[in-house]
Amino acid sequence: MLIDMQHVEKVYRLGKIDVPALCGVDLQIDANEYVAIMGPSGSGKSTLMNIVGCLDSPTAGRYLLDGEEVSRLSDNRLSEIRSRKIGFVFQTFNLMPRATALRNVELPLIYAGVPAGRRRQLAAEALAQVGLSDRIKHKPSELSGGQRQRVAIARALVTEPALILADEPTGNLDSTTGQEIMEILAAVHRAGNTVILVTHEEQLAAQTGRTIRLRDGRIENQDDTAPSAAPQQAVSPP
Amino acid sequence: MILGENILLALQSLRANPLRSFLTLVGIAVGIGAVLYVVVLGQITEKRIKQRLESLGSNVLLIRPGYSRMRGVRTGQSVVNLKWSDAREIASTSEVITETVPTYTAPGVAEYKDQSWNTRITGTVPSYEWVNNDHPIEGHFFTEEETNQRARVCVLGATVHEKLFGNVSPIGEPLTIKSKRYTVVGLLGAKGESWWNPDDQIFIPLTTAQERLFGVDHLSTILAQMRSAQDHDEALFDIETILRRNHRLRADADNDFRVRRQDLYLATVQETTKEIANFVILIALVSLMVGGIGIANVMLVSVTERIREIGVRRAIGAKKIHVLLQFLIEAMVLGLLGGLLGVAAGLVFIRVMTGEVLILPWDWIGYSFVICAGIGVAAGLYPALRAANRNVIEALRYE
């Protein structure tokens, strides 16, 4: 089991008021699962993703990532875990605007301590994986939205993390481009990665193996969306 | 490896805001440039003063006319009472004074072909060469005979030579002073500038200067060479006795001349130079501090502009220390670039102001860079700490 959460709670303190964002979440995700998280705005999806991604620690509860208890780790250790085990894909891409695609993809490798030559090679390979070999020297401003998100996916993949977290990766893209991104994520999943996707669209969630529905910081239900798990075929244009 | 990356990153981010970066550099550059300039100038002056002292020796007294007084009030004008006969009498009468060198100096224009140069003309005697230890590097100093004949011959200082002749040898060439032709017989070596430029001078026989060129019978100075520095008191006494008698001063009248030991005078000059240097260094330090504050300010802005970037870097695996280093190194690079600019400006300034072929003051260049890096790091520390300690999630959500 890759992710094992038990009674995880997260409370934000805004001045004197406590804002509960997660109220006792139990969640288990196996390695090489493809999971969608859905739920209304403010239901705690991003909060959950942040905790899963070791960007934040739960206020209460236990969280084991890959068998390691991470809910009480130091900032430094969390950074290392993010560096080795987790790749993020953001809604707003979050690329370095002045760096080329290649340099952007190299970035996580710098912090992982990979030597320069090897870095370049791995980054180029990751860009090839998302079909951007011909855009290596382009800066984000010279790329389309879909291409930017593909660079971001390459950046998430380049350290070969066990877990890819994508918080509304298609939120800023039109539906065709969004579908391209979904296909890349499906391929990433097929290649052996665990992928967690936050989305508002049923149609996208249907392409994953399981959908977890959040409401008011609680898991409402989790059902297997596509038992046969053939993501591309699950696409049915409305 | 992270270091190299960070330096690249820093340069990239400075290039993204060239004007802002440049303006930030200026404070540091001015400070460092000034420090370097003052330090090097101080060293040059000190070296020259030392050389002068060595060539002059501590056994030379300089006698100059006093100020004329009206009822005890200085009227400002020097008087014209110092005569060649005074110099002769001091040399022949005093046991402890071996030699005197009378000089008369006045401004004058020297012309050669189509060049002309405003300089000082000094009439003196052949022993000037020996007492001042100032020997021609080409030709010879004029002789007793030429002095007696009131010959129109001259010996050039290095600056005059350079201005009128460039690199060409001047020996035997005709020089025009007040529309009379003088033959150049000697060329003196460069002694270098200190508080005035002794190379910007033309020497001619004193007789020629007094009788033919300027039409005066008084002197500007008398150099008196003592047997040794220990004879100072006795020499002073002799000079005073002779001059007071010759000038027919009443017992209650002040001296109408001044006597100064050259080495003490130079020491004062050195002292003053040091004081000025300390003052400029103080100003430079203020400038460096202002530069440091400038860097701190720019770094704070830079950190605020890049909160989102900090969040992303942290999310993809950067530790706090990585972020800290990134901004510290950026501040340090800013400081070092300021230092580079300052060192370059300082050296160019020194070259222009002193005309010295520079012996690069490597030690001070080294200190400059250390100081600049230090200022950068000090100024960048707080902004960098703020960057590193930002909450990752808030940074990621920052608009």
Ligand SMILES: Nc1ncnc2c1ncn2[C@@H]1O[C@H](COP(=O)(O)OP(=O)(O)OP(=O)(O)O)[C@@H](O)[C@H]1O
């Ligand atoms: N930093 C914070 N400080 C205070 N409250 C917060 C903070 N982050 C989130 N919250 C609160 O926690 C709750 C869950 O927020 P979260 O961002 O997880 O929602 P979400 O499901 O991702 O919503 P959306 O679909 O709009 O992205 C919300 O009520 C939100 O106001």
Ligand SMILES: [Mg+2]
């Ligand atoms: Mg969200």
